[in-house]
Amino acid sequence: MKTATPNPWILAAGALAVLAGVFLWVVTPLFDGITAREKRLENARGIEAEATRLAGAIERAQKGPSAPNRPEGFAIFSYVENAATKEGVKDHVEFMRPASRDLGGGRREMAVDLRLSGLSMPQFLAFLQRVESPDMGVRLRQLILQPAQKGGLDADLTIAVILDRPR
Structure with missing residues (x-):
């Protein structure tokens, strides 16, 4: 039995619907997820840099004041x-x-x-x-x-x- 080929316009509309679905439910969420991860990573790097700066400040404060630059034999x-x-x-x-x-x-x-x-x-x-x-x-x-x-x-x-x- 021979099946009739569907109308090419129907095939084009179906292909377009499949492409739109793939774009809306696969590509867009994937790129949104990558963008969100990049933002979280950049935010985490900023927090890490601030934590490193604060850790250095705490360490300097615990050591006490730095040695002053006085000449030898200062009076x-x-x-x-x-x-x-x-x-x-x-x-x-x-x-x-x-x-x-x-x-x-x-x-x-x-x-x-x-x-x-x-x-x-x-x-x-x-x-x-x-x-x-x-x-x-x-x-x-x-x-x-x-x-x-x-x-x-x-x-x-x-x-x-x-x-x-x-x-």
């Missing part, structure tokens, strides 16, 4: 005196007194207590900018400002640095 008193000379406030120094205290754990704080009188604000700020040095571990521990009787301002300062004892 805080000479450092402050040189800063006062360079900024032209040496004539305003009423007194400079070295001080030290044991912080425990093999650490010692060396400091200079000084009083400056009759300074202008720009002079004082220039001196502070010169004397404070986070890279060297030099910090302003105490500051008391008062207006000077002759004009300007009077400042009582303590400039300090923490030294580790050699092991």
Whole structure:
């Protein structure tokens, strides 16, 4: 028995329906899945980079502050005196007194207590900018400002640095 060939338009419509079905239910979900996976992978890489950065920050914090870049034979008193000379406030120094205290754990704080009188604000700020040095571990521990009787301002300062004892 001979079967009749279907109408070519019906075959074309059926083939088109099969192609549309394959495209809608196979190709599109496959590409959507790949795109979604790529987005999740990129997000995971960003989270991993942030976790690595935070782990490094935690490790640095647990180790304590990094070793300052101080020259060999560093003396805080000479450092402050040189800063006062360079900024032209040496004539305003009423007194400079070295001080030290044991912080425990093999650490010692060396400091200079000084009083400056009759300074202008720009002079004082220039001196502070010169004397404070986070890279060297030099910090302003105490500051008391008062207006000077002759004009300007009077400042009582303590400039300090923490030294580790050699092991």
